[in-house]
């Protein structure tokens with residue numbers, strides 16, 4: 001498994017398995033499938049309400065904890081120094097671990113300065129090995145990165161062949177921040193799984209569209225966390241180390257970039273309202 005060295009020296013697997021929208025009940029099963037397939041990095045979040053499932057799978061898998069890499073994210077309702085600190089301890093309990101490898105602020109809303117201060121404290125206390133952000137764009141990213149002592153190790157953004165985040169990549173480089181792609185398969189949007197350019201390139205190497213799309217991102221130095229609930233896809237999405245894309249392939253794939261995200265615009269007030277009310281709508285009963 002290839003790793004990426006973060007700005008604080010921590011080594012992070014370049015490929016991980018994401019568990020958004022996997023029910024708390026199913027999560028243990030799918031994380032176990034992913035670990036059996038060879039994934040060692042798991043991306044969850046407080047707002048996925050399935051951290052316990054990840055914790056069950058990792059505590060039963062028999063793989064030494066230091067060989068695993070767990071990412072979780074602080075949700076908006078836990079924003080602010082005190083609440084965030086409490087939520088980090090809750091995440092540790094649910095994940096059945098005494099440290100989180102990477103902790104991110106999930107969304108750029110609420111008192112995220114307070115949240116980041118709590119994360120810095122947890123980092124210094126050894127509860128967290130690296131801290132970073134998710135969905136912070138442009139000036140908002142710069143504001144926080146400039147003002148906080150611990151520079152974000154990772155920024156997680158919607159990134160795939162159709163939204164390559166070229167300008168954000170160059171901006172975050174100034175802070176040594178590493179891009180981590182959410183929805184690296186664009187959740188199939190824009191016809192990713194049938195796209196002709198991906199297909200033609202894949203045909204040369206016996207690879208499918210998903211494998212070419214993921215390989216492109218790793219060749220660009222981006223961390224990926226594809227998700228699937230199909231065992232054969234969990235396996236095939238990891239099976240991208242045995243071929244190389246040529247410079248011409250990479251150029252053709254770069255031309256697929258639309259220059260903007262397809263799923264979420266974090267400058268859209270409606271998106272902000274949706275996320276600020278997300279918990280009320282999506283929190284499962286009793287969680």
Ligand SMILES: NC(=O)c1ccc[n+]([C@@H]2O[C@H](COP(=O)([O-])OP(=O)(O)OC[C@H]3O[C@@H](n4cnc5c(N)ncnc54)[C@H](OP(=O)(O)O)[C@@H]3O)[C@@H](O)[C@H]2O)c1
Nearest residue numbers: 018019020043182183184185186187210226227228229233
């Ligand atoms: N920070 C954030 O705000 C944020 C937002 C979204 C996501 N994320 C993280 O990023 C992870 C991945 O993103 P995502 O789940 O949105 O989308 P994704 O990984 O781009 O795509 C997942 C979808 O593609 C299908 N799929 C996967 N592999 C396939 C293959 N080889 N061939 C055909 N279809 C395939 C899956 O269906 P099947 O299950 O049927 O295979 C699923 O519907 C999430 O799980 C989460 O951890 C973070």
